Amino acid sequence: MAHDLPKIYEPGAIETRWADYWVTEKLFSVPTPPPGETRPVFTLLLPPPNVTGRLHMGHMLNHTQMDIIVRWHRMRGFLTLWLPGTDHAGIATQMMVERQLATEGKKRRDMGREAFIERVWEWKKLYGGAILEQMKRLGDSVDWDREYFTMDENLSRAVREVFVRLYEEGLIYRGKYIVNWCPGCGTAISDLEVKHEEIAGKLYEIRYPVVGANEFITVATTRPETMLGDTAVAVNEKDVRYKHLHGKKVLLPLMNREIPIITDDLAQPEFGTGAVKVTPAHDPNDFQAGLRHNLPQIEVIDEQARMSQNAGPYAGLDRYAARKRVLEDLRQQGFLVGEKDYTISIGKCDRCGTVVEPRLSTQWFIKIAPLAQRATQAVEQGEITIVPENYQQIYLNWMHNIHDWCISRQLWWGHRIPAWHCSCGEIIVAREAPAKCTKCGGSEVKQDTDVLDTWFSSGLLPFTTLGWPEKTRDQEVFYPTTLLITAYEILFFWVARMIMFGCHFMQGHQQDPKVKRASGWGDKKDDSVPFRQVYIHALVRDAERQKMSKTKGNVVDPLDVIARFGTDATRFTLAAMAAPGTDIAFNESRTEGYRNFANKIWNAARFMFMNIDRVAPGLKPDLAGAQGGVGVVGVNAATLEDRWILSRFNRVTKNVNEALETYRFHEAANQIYDFFWGEFCDWYIELIKPRLLDEADPQSARTAGANLLGIFEAALRLLHPVMPFITEEIWQAIYDGNPHLKSIALAPYPQADEKQLNLAAETEMAILQDLIVNVRNVRAELKVEPKQRVPIQLFVEDADIRKLIEQNQSSVQRLAGVDKIEFVDNSLAKLSGARHTARFDVHVIYERKIDVAVERLQLNKELEQIEKEIGNGQRQLNNEQFLAKAPAKVVEGIRKRAQELTVLQQKVKSKLDELR
C-alpha cells in the first residue's frame, strides 16, 4: 500500500473493505478445540436480534461494548468465541408477514397454517439476514461459521427435548386459568409482555337488590361490563354492616340472575362500600375466589374482546360499546348510584398496544418455583455476578415474586408444542409424533395447535448452541459462557430464563479443567450456570434524554450516523459516553468530534509515513520478534521526550486495561483519546520534528523515525478494540500490506511495562510544558506576531531545573517562539509583564508592554486566590487532628503546595508593590 494518503480521512470505503476482509478471511472463527487446549477461554453469546430487526442505537451500543470486550480478550490471547444468531421472534415476525399479506389482500386464516408458515420462511430467507449484514458493517468480530437461528432443526429438537423433560418432571402443566389475553394478537401473553399504564377512568357504584329484602348492596367497579358475568357478591366476614346478609342472594341487574352473597377476604371493609362483585371468568382475584367458593365461571367476553352469547342482550357488542350500554341501562333502571373519577391501571400488549383482557383460557404453564429457587441461589451465592451491582437486587426481587410462566401462544410461527391430543381425551407429550394414542390405541392423534413463547427457546441458547442435548466437546470448553452483555429491558425476559434453564439442564456439567478460565471466575465451583457475569448496559436516549421510539419519531438511525461520520467515530461516541449505570443521551456533536479524532489519527499517520519513507525507508516494527511482544517495540529512549512518551504510553495502557476490566468503557476511550491527541500529537510529534528533519545526523533522524513508528504502532493496537477500522487500515499500511499476522485484531494487546514508567521524565516534561505555555500566553497577551521570535529572560532558582531547561533549550525555543533565552540571577517578579511560577520567572522582551492597569487587576485576582488557598492549607496544617489522621501522602502534598504558594505569594506581592 502506498503511503500517499488523502488529507481527509474518508471512512466509507475503508470500513466496508475491512469488514468484508474480516468475514471472508474467517478471522474470528473458532473451530472446536481439540483435547489439550490450554488457552484461557472467553465465550460470549450474542443476544440474538429478532429476524425482523433493524439495527438501532441500543443495538449499536450493545454491539460496540461486546466487540470491544471481545477484541480485547482475543488480543490478550484468549481463545475467544463470540456466537451470533437470530431469534425467530414469534409474534413480531407473524405480524410482519400478516401485514405483508394484507397488502396483497390475503389473510392468514384463508391460507391455512402450512402455507402461511411456508410464506414466513420465504420472508425470513429474503429479509431475515438484514440485521446480520448490519452487524458486519459495525465490525462485530463474531464467528460467522457458528451462526444459528432459533428455529434451526437442531435447536428445535433441543426445544422439544426440554419440553418433554420438564413435562416428565412435572414442571410443565396444562390447565384452564386466567391469562393475559391480547385480543389484537389473538393469543395469550405472559405477565412480562403486558405494559401497565395509568389513565384517568371512573369508579362506578352499582347497587344490587337483595332477594327477599327491601334493601340493596352496593359494589364498586371500574369495568362495569364484566358485571354481566358476575356469579357472586363478596363481603368480608368481619364487616358488621353486612352480617345480616350472609347467606342471602342478590338479583343481578340486567341479567336477572340470582347470585349468592359470599364471605371472603377478597372484600376489604375499608375500600369503597366493602362489598365487591365477583367475576371469576374475567379477573384473576375473582378467579381465585371463585375456586374457593365453587362459583360458576361465566365468560361474557370472547377472544376478540366482543361480548359473548352469555352476555344476553349485549352479545356481539365490542367490550367498550357494551360498557356504555350497560351503564346507560343501569342508570335508566336506577341501579347506577355513583360515578367517581378514578385513576385506573390498564395493561396493554407490549407488541400491538391493545388493552389486554384477563381471560379464562386453557394454556401450558411452567411451574416456576423450583427453577426460580436455584436461579436465585446462583446469584445470591455469587456463582453469577450482575454488574452494575444494583441490578442484582432488582433481579432477586423479581425472582422472589415470580408467577408461573404461561408458555403457550395461539400463533402459527414458532416451535409447535410437542403434545398430541387423542379423541379419547388423552394428551401425549413426546419428542416425536406418536403413531397412536398411548391410552386407547386410536390413531386419531392431532398435534396441539399452539406454539411456544419465543423466550422459551432463547432461554436455552447458552447450551443448545453448543450442541445440547448431546454431550459435546464445545460444551466442555465453552460452557459456562464467560459473560453476557445485554440491555436491562430483557433482564427478566431472557437473562432470568437462561439462568433458570441453564442451572436446571446443565446440572452436574463440568468445564474442561485444562482450559484456563477467564480471570476472576476461575474459583467458581458450579459449572451449570449459563454465564459467570452479566453486564447490563445503559439505555440510549436522544439528545433531549427522551427514550427513542418510533411513535415519537426521535429514533436516531445508527446507519445514518455511520454514513456521515464513520463506524469508528460512532463506536467511539458510544464507548466514550458509556459510563456504567447511566443512560446515554446520544449527541451527534460528540460523534462529529470523534470523526475529527479519526482524522487526527489519519493525519498523524500521513506525517509518520512521510518521514519514515525519507529517514528510514522500509522500517517496520518487528512484532514477531519482540520479547514479551506486547508493549512498544523498537523504541530507543534517547531523549527526555522519548522517556516521557514511553512512560505516558505505559501509564495509559495500564489505565485502559484496568478500565476495560470493570467495563468503564468511557474511561478507556478517553484515556486513549487524550494520550493520542493531547500528548502524542500535540507534544511528542512537535518535539521530535527537528530530529526527524536533521539532515546532518541521519542516524538520529532514523532513531526518531523508529520511535515515532514504535509508539504509533502500539497506540494503534491499544485503540483497535474501540476503532477497529482505521487502526486496521494504518496498521496494515505500516507493514506495507504484508504483516506477519493477517490482522491487527490478532496482534497482542499492549500491556503496561512497569520498567518504562518514569515519573521523573513526566515531572520534567511538565515543567517544560509549563514554561512553554507561559511564554505562549504572554505572547498572546502582547499580541506578538505569530511568526516573530522573541527573546526571553528566565530566572530559575533550582539548579536542576535550570539544567533541565538548558538541556532542552532548543525545544523550548522552537515551541514557544523564542529566539534567545537569557538566564538571569535575580527574580524577575518585580518586572511588569513577567510571569512567575513557584519554579521560574519568565519575561518576554518585546516592544509592546502589558497594560499595567490590566496586569494589576489580574495580579490582585491571582493573589486573592493564592491567599485563599494558603489560608485553607494553613488551617489544615495547624490542625492537629488533620496531622494525626490524614495519610502522610496528603499531608506532605499540602506542605509542598504551601511552600510553593508562599513563594508565589511573595512574587505577586512584590510585583504589586512595584506597580503601585
Next chain:
RNA sequence: GGGCGGUUAGCUCAGCUGGUUAGAGCGCCUGCCUUACAAGCAGGAGGUCGCAGGUUCGAGUCCUGCACUGCCCACCA
C-alpha cells in the same frame, strides 16, 4: 402502592474506594492556512457541584430530609 436512577460550566457529560488547584467535548472570545491535520494550531473567558441539615481533621463524593425529573415493577374492586 413499592423499588431504582439523575440533578456538576451556555449545551452534552466525566469525576472509581471522601484527600492537595472540580475536568472533557461542543459552543463562545482572540490570534494564526506555522512544510501531518482549518475536521487543524496557539491562547482565553466561563462552575455558590439542585436545596437544607448532619457525619468527618477534610464532602461534588458518605448519611438524613426536601424539591424537581426520568425509569422499572405491581391481579386491590
